[in-house]
Amino acid sequence: MRWGGGAAPLSEPDVWRSVVLATPRTGRAPPAVEIVARELTRQVHAALRRGDWPAARPHTPAPSGKDI
Numbered sequence: 684m685r686w687g688g689g690a691a692p693l694s695e696p697d698v699w700r701s702v703v704l705a706t707p708r709t710g711r712a713p714p715a716v717e718i719v720a721r722e723l724t725r726q727v728h729a730a731l732r733r734g735d736w737p738a739a740r741p742h743t744p745a746p747s748g749k750d751i
């Protein structure tokens with residue numbers, strides 16, 4: 684499945700953009716939220732592997748598990 688998206692192209696190297704997927708810290712997210720978050724993450728990683736998003740750099744969490 685490929686996303687045809689209606690957003691502006693993410694190819695201009697002079698402009699930095701961040702895409703953040705946030706889920707609740709406390710409690711459990713509803714199953715639908717977990718499924719959508721997992722699929723969005725899968726699609727972004729697949730686009731990176733295919734080279735569909737050449738300027739993208741994946742975020743790497745800090746070793747402690749907390750983002751820096």
